Amino acid sequence: MSSGFPIDLHTHSLRSDGAYSPEALVARAAQRGVHVQALSDHDTLSGVAEAMAAGSRLGVRIIPATELNTESEWGDVHILGYFLDPADAALEDRLRWLREHRGRRIELMVEKLNALGYAVSLERVLEIAQGGSLGRPHLAQALFEAGHVPTYDAAFDTLINKSSPAYVSRVGLTPVEAVRLVVEHGGVPSLAHPGTAFDLPMLVPLLVAAGLAGIEAYYGVHSPSDTAAFLRLAITHGLVPTGGSDFHGRGEHGAELGGLFVPPESIGALEARRPMASAASI
Ligand code: AMP
Ligand code: FE
Ligand code: FE
Ligand code: ZN
Numbered sequence: 001m002s003s004g005f006p007i008d009l010h011t012h013s014l015r016s017d018g019a020y021s022p023e024a025l026v027a028r029a030a031q032r033g034v035h036v037q038a039l040s041d042h043d044t045l046s047g048v049a050e051a052m053a054a055g056s057r058l059g060v061r062i063i064p065a066t067e068l069n070t071e072s073e074w075g076d077v078h079i080l081g082y083f084l085d086p087a088d089a090a091l092e093d094r095l096r097w098l099r100e101h102r103g104r105r106i107e108l109m110v111e112k113l114n115a116l117g118y119a120v121s122l123e124r125v126l127e128i129a130q131g132g133s134l135g136r137p138h139l140a141q142a143l144f145e146a147g148h149v150p151t152y153d154a155a156f157d158t159l160i161n162k163s164s165p166a167y168v169s170r171v172g173l174t175p176v177e178a179v180r181l182v183v184e185h186g187g188v189p190s191l192a193h194p195g196t197a198f199d200l201p202m203l204v205p206l207l208v209a210a211g212l213a214g215i216e217a218y219y220g221v222h223s224p225s226d227t228a229a230f231l232r233l234a235i236t237h238g239l240v241p242t243g244g245s246d247f248h249g250r251g252e253h254g255a256e257l258g259g260l261f262v263p264p265e266s267i268g269a270l271e272a273r274r275p276m277a278s279a280a281s282i
Contacts, residue, residue: 006035007262009063010080010192010216010244013039014130015047016067017137019249022047023054025257030058034258036267038082038244040065042133043098045086063267066095067192068178071170074203076196079175079189080216080242081182083274091185099133101171106134112166113139118148118159136160137248152250175203176210183211188273190214190242193253194230195222208237213273218243218262220254240269 012018013025020028022039029037037060039051048064055062064086068079084091110122120142129138140155149155159166173181175197182189189212197203204212217230218241234241243262245255 004033005258005261006033007264007267008034008036008244008247008258008260009038009065009082009190009242009262009266010040010067010219010246011037011257012041012067012246012248013047013051014132015044016041016133017129017135017248018132022050025247025249026051026054026058026060026062029257030055030060032256032258034060036061036063037257038063038065038080040067040080040244042067042069042135043095043102044133045084045092045095048086065187068098068173068181069170070173070175070178072174073198074175075198076193077175077178077203078192078196079178079182079212080192080214081178081185081187081189082214082270084182084185084187088185091181094181098172102134105168105170106136106139108168109136109139109160109166112168113143113159116166118143118146118166120146120148137250141250153252176206179207179210179212183275186275188213188270190216190240190270192216193219193221193246194233195219195226200233204233204237204239208239212237212239214240214242214266214270216243217241218260220245220260240266240273242266242270 013022039047041047051062065082070077113120125138125142128141140152143149143155144152179189215234217227243260245259246253247257
């Protein structure tokens with residue numbers, strides 16, 4: 001099993017809403033010919049040590065990362081933070097706060113679903129998550145298992161999307177706060193799957209002013225003209241074009257591990273954007 005591309009800067013494990021353990025995820029990436037992989041679990045760096053151990057055995061360089069989903073009028077704005085330090089206690093405090101809010105939000109969504117007649121138990125959702133940062137994908141899987149929807153994807157489309165009565169908005173960071181958090185902790189922020197944000201011509205300059213360094217131009221569901229538009233934005237704002245599969249292991253987001261071209265020079269360009277104060281060798 002090999003794939004075309006050696007770099008994947010966006011992947012998720014069981015430490016958040018992915019289906020594979022960090023070790024199994026890295027093993028799968030290695031099998032597919034990936035040599036550089038960012039583990040970008042939502043609001044946690046807890047899988048990085050396990051991924052690095054597997055990576056050093058299997059010849060995969062692991063870049064420690066996280067993905068911060070934000071709440072604002074700008075739509076789905078997710079910020080990837082690269083080169084963060086799993087031993088940074090102050091960062092971990094902030095990430096724990098975000099994870100606690102994730103948990104409460106899912107609890108509230110379970111209550112709403114039950115009130116609407118879609119019986120689903122919080123216990124089962126927690127079992128599915130196996131201790132990872134809770135998110136709607138765990139809820140989607142529980143709804144699918146309970147037979148309330150015909151497919152996993154249908155749970156998103158019909159029951160837990162923003163326009164559904166079971167939806168609960170996030171308590172968390174705004175896009176600018178997420179970018180600042182990454183920069184303050186010595187990391188390098190990139191705007192994930194920019195096609196899900198609203199009004200990029202207005203949003204991107206605000207994020208750049210806060211320290212945004214990259215934009216995920218290469219992404220599974222982007223058309224060639226989408227990618228070209230995001231590359232133009234990158235040039236206009238001096239951003240590093242990044243890319244990744246956003247692999248979770250359930251067939252979503254249109255790409256396998258290592259399934260996307262990512263320019264090899266993006267790694268060095270991201271490293272060059274690390275704030276000097278903490279440019280240790282992670
Ligand atoms: P949450 O952070 O709990 O709001 O969940 C958002 C996550 O759900 C995203 O990071 C994606 O991994 C996943 N997701 C969002 N929309 C969909 C969808 N339509 N199909 C599959 N996964 C989705
Ligand atoms: Fe996710
Ligand atoms: Fe995302
Ligand atoms: Zn993601």
